[in-house]
Amino acid sequence: MKSTPPSERDFSAVRFDAAVAIDGAGLAVAPASLLLRLADANPLQEPGPLTGRAEILALGTPDAVDAHPLAPHARVLRRPGSLLIPGLVNAHTHLDLTHIGPRPFDTAAGFQGFVDTVRTNRRTNELDIAQSVRDGLALSLAGGVVAVGDIAGAALGRPTLAPFHTLREGLGLGVSFVEFFSIGRGEAPARERISQLLHTNRQAFGTPVEGVRPGIQPHAPTTVSRATFRWLLDQIAPHVPLCTHLAETAEERTFIREGRGPQREFLESLGLWDDSMLAELGQGLSPVAHLAPVLEARPMLCAHVNDAGDGDLAILSRTRASVAYCPRASAYFGAHERFGPHRYRDMLAAGINVCLGTDSVINLPSPCARLSTWDEARLLRQRDGTDAVILLRMATTHGARALGLDPALFTFSPGPLAGLAAVPLPGRVSSAPRALEEALGPGVPGDLELLYRWK
Numbered sequence: 001m002k003s004t005p006p007s008e009r010d011f012s013a014v015r016f017d018a019a020v021a022i023d024g025a026g027l028a029v030a031p032a033s034l035l036l037r038l039a040d041a042n043p044l045q046e047p048g049p050l051t052g053r054a055e056i057l058a059l060g061t062p063d064a065v066d067a068h069p070l071a072p073h074a075r076v077l078r079r080p081g082s083l084l085i086p087g088l089v090n091a092h093t094h095l096d097l098t099h100i101g102p103r104p105f106d107t108a109a110g111f112q113g114f115v116d117t118v119r120t121n122r123r124t125n126e127l128d129i130a131q132s133v134r135d136g137l138a139l140s141l142a143g144g145v146v147a148v149g150d151i152a153g154a155a156l157g158r159p160t161l162a163p164f165h166t167l168r169e170g171l172g173l174g175v176s177f178v179e180f181f182s183i184g185r186g187e188a189p190a191r192e193r194i195s196q197l198l199h200t201n202r203q204a205f206g207t208p209v210e211g212v213r214p215g216i217q218p219h220a221p222t223t224v225s226r227a228t229f230r231w232l233l234d235q236i237a238p239h240v241p242l243c244t245h246l247a248e249t250a251e252e253r254t255f256i257r258e259g260r261g262p263q264r265e266f267l268e269s270l271g272l273w274d275d276s277m278l279a280e281l282g283q284g285l286s287p288v289a290h291l292a293p294v295l296e297a298r299p300m301l302c303a304h305v306n307d308a309g310d311g312d313l314a315i316l317s318r319t320r321a322s323v324a325y326c327p328r329a330s331a332y333f334g335a336h337e338r339f340g341p342h343r344y345r346d347m348l349a350a351g352i353n354v355c356l357g358t359d360s361v362i363n364l365p366s367p368c369a370r371l372s373t374w375d376e377a378r379l380l381r382q383r384d385g386t387d388a389v390i391l392l393r394m395a396t397t398h399g400a401r402a403l404g405l406d407p408a409l410f411t412f413s414p415g416p417l418a419g420l421a422a423v424p425l426p427g428r429v430s431s432a433p434r435a436l437e438e439a440l441g442p443g444v445p446g447d448l449e450l451l452y453r454w455k
């Protein structure tokens with residue numbers, strides 16, 4: 001084809017040519033061309049991913065895409081040995097802990113030792129918190145993640161929107177879940193602080209907004225009373241996303257089921273324990289069953305759920321809860337030793353929306369060059385042999401659904417696209433699905449390049 005002088009090109013169109021394109025919705029093409037129209041981006045910007053609103057005009061084999069009227073005018077970016085996938089979702093992370101870096105798990109100190117590490121190292125100054133979130137965001141983008149469910153921790157017990165504002169500046173899509181604790185003798189003052197926060201930021205919480213939105217995270221049933229979970233539902237509009245840590249540790253199981261153990265001792269040491277808490281605790285319930293009345297009232301994103309019996313699965317399915325499984329975090333804390341293998345496949349079979357999260361950088365291998373659910377999917381592919389397309393779905397559309405985002409933004413269907421990443425393949429591939437299996441499999445570096453993102 002004769003090349004057209006640059007002055008006559010339509011620079012709003014960009015075409016990506018690659019070996020394969022595959023998404024979680026069932027599309028698989030090899031070889032593949034993807035034609036994007038960029039609404040407000042500069043397609044000549046270098047280096048790094050293209051940014052700005054974009055929509056897919058065409059996706060198919062190169063011959064098929066050639067037929068599109070804009071195809072001859074598009075700038076072409078070639079990744080001939082790569083697989084194209086949609087931008088990824090990390091449904092559960094703690095970007096404000098990025099400065100702490102990876103730390104080995106101290107088995108002698110247990111989960112409480114980990115909590116102490118977070119408590120002593122958490123930043124308290126809002127400028128420092130924002131910097132940690134920005135650093136975590138850079139690691140996320142390096143891993144092809146274009147939407148996050150990020151937990152904004154409460155330093156010194158003060159809930160903060162600093163991570164929300166930082167995320168909104170730097171990322172196109174996601175939720176910043178403002179975390180709080182409210183239990184025992186600390187229950188009433190903590191409610192007061194949340195009321196204050198919701199009132200001061202009533203505009204941010206009051207109207208559904210595009211892009212990054214504020215959500216709320218009652219930390220866990222071990223640190224927030226069930227009464228406060230229910231109270232919270234009356235304080236926030238139905239569109240405000242909710243998340244909590246649930247059924248994560250053996251200590252949580254003992255605390256909820258029996259009202260005793262290390263978690264109770266921890267609350268006693270802080271002067272927060274009150275015997276009146278036994279009205280809710282020590283009733284022989286699993287953590288999921290304990291929270292069931294709250295889940296019934298409002299679908300919620302539940303992080304971890306390592307401890308899940310058949311009855312718990314039934315509750316999660318019935319209440320349309322989403323589960324953010326963080327495979328490397330569960331392995332780091334040795335959850336399988338206490339509860340057996342994570343039941344994410346049983347959950348999927350029960351119709352539960354299981355998505356992937358990384359949790360914080362602390363529980364990831366050192367050095368940590370990226371914060372990516374691609375690495376969580378690789379672990380599950382290599383350890384469990386889970387279907388590669390299901391894993392891609394968990395890292396894209398399921399995560400989107402869990403965060404209240406449009407799943408179609410994370411597929412290659414025509415229309416708006418949240419992000420695009422390329423994964424180098426080890427060699428020639430026989431079919432598109434096989435390419436995804438190989439990219440997630442052992443013996444490949446698992447590199448990933450973000451080519452485009454919404455913001």
Ligand SMILES: [Zn+2]
Binds near residue numbers: 094
């Ligand atoms: Zn977490």
